[in-house]
Amino acid sequence: MKDVAQHAGVSTATVSRVLNGHAAPTPETRERVLAAIEKLGYRPNALARSLRTTSTQTLGLVISDLLNPFFAEIARAVEDEARSHGYCVVIGNADESAEQEATYVRTLLDRRVDGLLLCPATDDPSLVREVSAGGVPLVLLDRTVRGATCPVVRADGSEALTALARRLVGAGHTRIGVIAGPPNTSTGRERTDVLTGSLGGLAQVVHGDFRQESGSQAAAKLIDDGATALVAMDNLMGLGALGEVRARGLQIPHDIALAVFDDQPWFPLLDPPITVIAQPTVEMGRAAARSLLALINGRQPDDVRLTAKLVLRGSLGEAEL
Amino acid sequence: MKDVAQHAGVSTATVSRVLNGHAAPTPETRERVLAAIEKLGYRPNALARSLRTTSTQTLGLVISDLLNPFFAEIARAVEDEARSHGYCVVIGNADESAEQEATYVRTLLDRRVDGLLLCPATDDPSLVREVSAGGVPLVLLDRTVRGATCPVVRADGSEALTALARRLVGAGHTRIGVIAGPPNTSTGRERTDVLTGSLGGLAQVVHGDFRQESGSQAAAKLIDDGATALVAMDNLMGLGALGEVRARGLQIPHDIALAVFDDQPWFPLLDPPITVIAQPTVEMGRAAARSLLALINGRQPDDVRLTAKLVLRGSLGEAEL
DNA sequence: CATACATGTGTAATCGATTAACTACGGTCT
DNA sequence: AGACCGTAGTTAATCGATTACACATGTATG
Numbered sequence: 001m002k003d004v005a006q007h008a009g010v011s012t013a014t015v016s017r018v019l020n021g022h023a024a025p026t027p028e029t030r031e032r033v034l035a036a037i038e039k040l041g042y043r044p045n046a047l048a049r050s051l052r053t054t055s056t057q058t059l060g061l062v063i064s065d066l067l068n069p070f071f072a073e074i075a076r077a078v079e080d081e082a083r084s085h086g087y088c089v090v091i092g093n094a095d096e097s098a099e100q101e102a103t104y105v106r107t108l109l110d111r112r113v114d115g116l117l118l119c120p121a122t123d124d125p126s127l128v129r130e131v132s133a134g135g136v137p138l139v140l141l142d143r144t145v146r147g148a149t150c151p152v153v154r155a156d157g158s159e160a161l162t163a164l165a166r167r168l169v170g171a172g173h174t175r176i177g178v179i180a181g182p183p184n185t186s187t188g189r190e191r192t193d194v195l196t197g198s199l200g201g202l203a204q205v206v207h208g209d210f211r212q213e214s215g216s217q218a219a220a221k222l223i224d225d226g227a228t229a230l231v232a233m234d235n236l237m238g239l240g241a242l243g244e245v246r247a248r249g250l251q252i253p254h255d256i257a258l259a260v261f262d263d264q265p266w267f268p269l270l271d272p273p274i275t276v277i278a279q280p281t282v283e284m285g286r287a288a289a290r291s292l293l294a295l296i297n298g299r300q301p302d303d304v305r306l307t308a309k310l311v312l313r314g315s316l317g318e319a320e321l
Numbered sequence: 322m323k324d325v326a327q328h329a330g331v332s333t334a335t336v337s338r339v340l341n342g343h344a345a346p347t348p349e350t351r352e353r354v355l356a357a358i359e360k361l362g363y364r365p366n367a368l369a370r371s372l373r374t375t376s377t378q379t380l381g382l383v384i385s386d387l388l389n390p391f392f393a394e395i396a397r398a399v400e401d402e403a404r405s406h407g408y409c410v411v412i413g414n415a416d417e418s419a420e421q422e423a424t425y426v427r428t429l430l431d432r433r434v435d436g437l438l439l440c441p442a443t444d445d446p447s448l449v450r451e452v453s454a455g456g457v458p459l460v461l462l463d464r465t466v467r468g469a470t471c472p473v474v475r476a477d478g479s480e481a482l483t484a485l486a487r488r489l490v491g492a493g494h495t496r497i498g499v500i501a502g503p504p505n506t507s508t509g510r511e512r513t514d515v516l517t518g519s520l521g522g523l524a525q526v527v528h529g530d531f532r533q534e535s536g537s538q539a540a541a542k543l544i545d546d547g548a549t550a551l552v553a554m555d556n557l558m559g560l561g562a563l564g565e566v567r568a569r570g571l572q573i574p575h576d577i578a579l580a581v582f583d584d585q586p587w588f589p590l591l592d593p594p595i596t597v598i599a600q601p602t603v604e605m606g607r608a609a610a611r612s613l614l615a616l617i618n619g620r621q622p623d624d625v626r627l628t629a630k631l632v633l634r635g636s637l638g639e640a641e642l
Numbered sequence: 643c644a645t646a647c648a649t650g651t652g653t654a655a656t657c658g659a660t661t662a663a664c665t666a667c668g669g670t671c672t
Numbered sequence: 673a674g675a676c677c678g679t680a681g682t683t684a685a686t687c688g689a690t691t692a693c694a695c696a697t698g699t700a701t702g
Contacts, residue, residue: 001688001689002688010651010652011651011652011653012652012688012689012690013651013652013653013654013690013691014650014651014652015689016689016690016691017650017651017690017691019689020690024649024650024651025650025651026649026650026651029650029651041454043427043430043431044431044688044689045372045431045433045687045688045689046428046431046432046433046689047368047371047372047377047432047433047687047688047689048372048657048687048688048689048690049688049689049690050368050657050689051366051368051369051372051656051657051658051659051687051688051689051690052656052657052688052689052690052691053657053689053690054657056368066387066393066396066397066400067390067393067394067397069388069390072387072388072393073388075387076387076388076414079387079414088411088428090409090411090412091411091412093397093400106364107367107409109364110364110365110366110367111367111368112366112367112368133362134364212586239586239587239590242587242590243589243590246590264587265533265560266560266563266585266587268564269560269563269564269567269591270590270591270592271591271592322658322659323658331681331682332681332682332683333658333659333660333682334660334661334681334682334683334684335680335681335682336659337659337660337661338660338661338680338681340659341660345679345680345681346680346681347679347680347681350680350681365658365659366657366658366659367659368657368658368659369657369658369659369660369687370658370659370660371659371687372657372658372659372686372687372688372689373658373659373660373661373686373687374659374660374687375687
């Protein structure tokens with residue numbers, strides 16, 4: 001910057017003013033400064049600028065797993081929305097581990113992100129409190145924690161789940177295997193509660209960890225126990241369950257019915273296509289980013305609750321008639 | 322930091338030494354400082370530290386599309402490797418757009434990442450030159466550019482592609498539709514050249530843009546032209562092609578054979594499972610991160626060339642016998 | 643013609659860390 | 673006792689920007 005100033009025959013203050021679009025500098029001065037910048041290939045140091053202004057124009061996003069397309073889509077939407085407001089997003093991968101999640105959150109805070117979007121790995125509120133105590137704007141996404149005091153953006157699957165339950169029961173299924181998420185996550189618990197509630201005593205629950213492998217294992221156990229229908233509570237466990245069903249040579253929906261929470265681009269391509277409960281991922285991501293930006297700008301956004309929808313495709317068999 | 326120093330009755334220099342594990346401070350002083358840090362909940366400002374040390378312990382990774390599982394896996398691997406060396410990764414999504422790619426690269430440079438990993442959207446070397454001119458360590462990943470002067474990490478699919486070609490020809494296919502990547506990307510061009518080369522005059526090429534929609538369109542065109550086998554040059558176009566095949570009610574492999582470049586967890590679950598050329602994504606990501614770290618540490622790593630493998634699963638029909 | 647005021651630019655403090663150079667202190671050795 | 677040395681800790685410069693305040697110049701006003 002000093003070099004630029006020297007080249008243009010002005011002070012660094014003036015260079016800074018030109019850079020920041022202040023009204024002060026003469027068009028002629030501005031011209032000279034811009035020429036010098038161009039000539040020297042100068043690029044301002046964002047670190048220094050942020051240090052001085054205490055604003056990084058950056059949002060932190062901590063998610064459980066980038067390989068999970070559900071989170072990848074959310075990340076993508078967050079990024080789009082943030083970018084359109086001049087913000088950058090730094091993504092942290094927590095790998096469904098509370099410890100790694102905490103590490104990432106702290107790293108992001110150390111780098112002074114202007115705000116944080118968090119999909120908490122567990123419903124333990126201590127990390128959330130730590131962030132809030134630091135005074136950093138925080139919005140929870142997809143999942144919440146016990147006694148959360150910050151805005152939350154999530155999808156409500158209750159309606160879709162009860163509709164699904166009604167169809168399964170109506171089709172005469174009496175042993176319905178539920179491949180549930182971890183009970184210490186809000187989404188894991190809530191979805192399972194709603195579904196088992198609507199299924200009366202027909203549900204048999206096995207808990208997984210939102211990963212493919214656990215989906216296979218849970219499916220195996222449930223099939224062994226005589227389940228005639230499976231409901232996987234997220235797409236990775238759905239993938240695992242599907243693998244197990246195929247490995248056993250069972251036909252969907254003839255031998256067993258299957259429904260999955262979360263949609264995937266390839267679900268319609270299976271034979272039969274898989275019936276799902278689709279979450280509005282893009283909307284969730286955008287809404288979360290907007291809420292966070294609002295918070296950063298001193299407004300107090302409301303919680304956002306979007307609706308997940310049941311998409312019938314055929315993998316339930318007669319239940320879909 | 323000043324507060325901590327005051328609390329512990331020392332100067333900020335001493336606090337800094339404790340923080341950075343210098344030998345100087347007495348165990349007793351160290352103890353006092355740590356206590357003060359704990360008590361005040363002090364966390365060092367990474368921006369200030371980086372400004373002073375000119376090192377951010379951060380790598381930039383610019384990829385074409387986070388929603389493409391191929392890149393998501395790479396990102397994940399890069400991150401793992403980087404983290405194990407105490408580095409953070411900031412991911413930028415270029416969306417297969419050269420312009421957005423350039424924007425992201427510049428943003429990352431402005432933030433003074435210690436090194437940059439780039440999957441170039443096109444083979445135009447100007448952006449690469451710009452980065453190199455800035456003296457920032459740079460490694461290219463998956464794709465290269467014309468006259469690249471920096472280390473490159475990529476997968477070689479030639480062997481797998483010729484093997485695939487041999488099988489298709491051997492099975493008597495005479496009209497083989499190739500859904501190619503953009504000709505201005507190195508991977509797009511090379512893969513297509515190798516395959517069409519080995520297919521003699523039997524190949525019919527339609528170019529897509531590495532996205533699902535273009536895969537459907539290309540497949541439609543090729544099927545209309547009487548192709549009896551399709552080869553999609555990346556997984557998203559493969560997904561599109563598969564959709565088109567299904568939409569027309571064609572049976573794989575009876576009516577048409579299909580092979581896809583890039584593997585996906587759900588390909589084995591289709592009926593029949595899809596034959597693919599699998600790239601070692603995790604190895605690619607790790608290798609790229611390692612090369613970049615080497616470069617940052619003043620070493621001069623060699624190019625890395627890993628091997629993609631043909632995985633036969635059944636979607637080629639008799640060609641797989 | 644002096645005074646007030648607007649305007650464009652420069653000076654220097656500041657953000658929060660690191661670190662070279664210096665000081666103070668105590669202990670050894672002749 | 674005096675010279676010398678090692679060690680623990682302080683002072684202050686520095687990284688590269690922003691910005692309050694001061695200053696100089698030019699124009700309008702009484």
